Amino acid sequence: MTPTTSPFDKAPCLPPKAAKRTPRLMSSFPPPEDQRVTHANWLDPPFNRWSFQHVREVRPTQRVARSGGCPSKLLASATQLDLHNVCFTNAEGQSTAVEAILNEYETDGFLVMHKGKVVSERYFNDMQPSTTHLTMSCTKSLVGLVAGILADQGKLDLTSPVERYVPELGRSGYAEATVQMVMDMRSGIDYQESDLSSGTVFHRARMADLVGEMIWSRIGAEHEGDFMVDPIGTVIHEGGISVTLRDAARLGLLLVSDGKNAGGEQVVPASFLRSTREGSAELRRAFAEGQCERILNPAGAHYHNCFWVLDPQKGVLAALGMQGQMIWTDPVAQVVVVVFSSYPEHVSARTLNWVNAAAAVAEHLHAGTAMCRDGHHGIQ
Numbered sequence: 001m002t003p004t005t006s007p008f009d010k011a012p013c014l015p016p017k018a019a020k021r022t023p024r025l026m027s028s029f030p031p032p033e034d035q036r037v038t039h040a041n042w043l044d045p046p047f048n049r050w051s052f053q054h055v056r057e058v059r060p061t062q063r064v065a066r067s068g069g070c071p072s073k074l075l076a077s078a079t080q081l082d083l084h085n086v087c088f089t090n091a092e093g094q095s096t097a098v099e100a101i102l103n104e105y106e107t108d109g110f111l112v113m114h115k116g117k118v119v120s121e122r123y124f125n126d127m128q129p130s131t132t133h134l135t136m137s138c139t140k141s142l143v144g145l146v147a148g149i150l151a152d153q154g155k156l157d158l159t160s161p162v163e164r165y166v167p168e169l170g171r172s173g174y175a176e177a178t179v180q181m182v183m184d185m186r187s188g189i190d191y192q193e194s195d196l197s198s199g200t201v202f203h204r205a206r207m208a209d210l211v212g213e214m215i216w217s218r219i220g221a222e223h224e225g226d227f228m229v230d231p232i233g234t235v236i237h238e239g240g241i242s243v244t245l246r247d248a249a250r251l252g253l254l255l256v257s258d259g260k261n262a263g264g265e266q267v268v269p270a271s272f273l274r275s276t277r278e279g280s281a282e283l284r285r286a287f288a289e290g291q292c293e294r295i296l297n298p299a300g301a302h303y304h305n306c307f308w309v310l311d312p313q314k315g316v317l318a319a320l321g322m323q324g325q326m327i328w329t330d331p332v333a334q335v336v337v338v339v340f341s342s343y344p345e346h347v348s349a350r351t352l353n354w355v356n357a358a359a360a361v362a363e364h365l366h367a368g369t370a371m372c373r374d375g376h377h378g379i380q
Contacts, residue, residue, distance in 0.1 A: 025050040045344035048323065049106065052134040052342045053127055055242045056226050062235060064225030064243075065212035072220025072262040074246055077117040081361070088360035091349035098357045105324060105350055108133060109245040109340040113253065114365045116334070121245070125342070132226055132242040133340040136321025139241040142251070144183055144306025146210050148272035158183065183305050186286060207235045218267045219254055221247045239321065245338055248327050252336030255317055255329040276305040277315045310355060318355065322346040328358040333366035 025035050025047060042051035042058045051058050083099040090096045102110055108127045112120040127133065150156035156165075158180040163170035165179070177187035208227040216225060225247070228240030243251075254261060259268035283302040300312045308318040311330075319327040324341025337358040343350060 026054075045342075048344075049108075049125060049342045052242075052323075052340075053108065053125075053131050055132070055134050055228060059228045060231075060233075061226040061242075062208035062229050062233070063212075064208050064216050064227055064241065066221040066224050067217040070220075071222035072250060074113070074249065075117050076121070077114070077119045079119070081112060081114075081119040081365070083120065083361075086357075086360055086364050088353070088356040090353050090356070096353070096357075098361060101350075101353060101357060105341055105354075106343040107324070107339065107341050109338070111245050111249050111336075111338045112361055112365075113249055113336040114334060116253065118249075119365070123245070127245075127340070129246060130223060130244060132223065132244055133325075134240075134242045134321075135248065135319070135325045135327075135340070136239045136323060138248075138319035138321040138325050138327055139237065139239050140306040141317075141319035141327070142211060142215065142241060143207065143237050145268050145272075146207070146214055147179070147183060148268055148276075148305060149214050150210075152269040152272060184283065185303055207237055211241070215251070215254075215267060216247075218265065219247075219250045219261050220263075221250060223247055245340055248338045248340075249336055252327050252329045252338060255327075256331040256334055256336060258331070272305065273317075276307050277309055277312055277317065279304045279309055279312060311359075316359075318358075320351060324350065324354070326351075326354050326358070328355065330359075330362040330366075333362040335362040335365055337361055 025031070026037055027035065030036075037047045037051050037054070037058060039058060041047045055061060083102065084097050086098045087095050088098065090101075101107075102122065102124075106125070108123070108125045109131075110120065110122045110124075111118065123129070147156055147158070151158050156179065159178055161170075162174050162177050162179055162182055169175065169177075174182070174187055181187045208229075211225070211227070221243075223244045226242040228236040228242075230236065250262075254267055255273065258270040259266055259273050260270075261267050279302040283304055284300055287302040302309050302312070308320050310316045310318050310328075314330055314332045316328070316330050318329065319325075323346060324339060324343045326337070326339040328337040328339075329335070335358075339354055339358075
């Protein structure tokens, strides 16, 4: 992984820039045409700055239910992390404060947990703690966890061809792909991640129900999630779930706790997470030779079971979504970093910068060297 710098190095971090001005969108009724978010432009900048927090107002959705009980508590640490003093080396080779990219990268929400407590929680662009935000391809990782649970229950064979479960796929480019190949993004299909509304669907899926039953109702989620659906009600499995920042952090806590929730209940099989982190030499080779090498290049990284495995030695797992979504977890440091953004590019070097920023945060918290101060907890 790209080395991080210490806040005590002689070279100063780049200072934060002024926060970018968010254009006024959907602020009056009826909104002027140039401020109107529609089905045609909702993924495009600057309209995504509004739509990512209002998906249910733009697209049809299904509910992802939480349990009827009290949500698990997320307690704030008495001392909050000062992100001005946590630095990393950005894609241009400059020492940069994490605080700087919060302002620069169209961030909507940012949360860090260390040893089960919130050490930084920030909101921007009118986002609130109760606001659900589109997570894009972080959805894949959630679906991957469901697959791991089903496999452990003997209801899904990851080594079987996908056409065993969806016969129509036998007449497509997926004809010879196994379930595991699909979960490792190694089916060989040329897929353009540009429009979540495109693509052929074969069956009405129960994924929203499965996520609710198997995960959301068992992690102590505070709010229901929203799963986008297509015109016939099939959920958008690869990038369609919206959740709150804090509930995404609860999912991260599940990952750093070997699949156990706050009550100690085993939600996701520990063996599935262990296998995900270990991967294989073949997966690492394929990752190094693939297009992801251009953006993410930590040594030994791979993609397995719908997760980005960014540091196999530390067990760092990340769910990454285009346009700035990330749930980054380090079980050794017991750190969870969640980022919700709405930046304009689908994929860019910003992803690498966020990955390295999260690693720097974890390094400092784990070493106990992060400089902290009060006053960095709240809505901006």
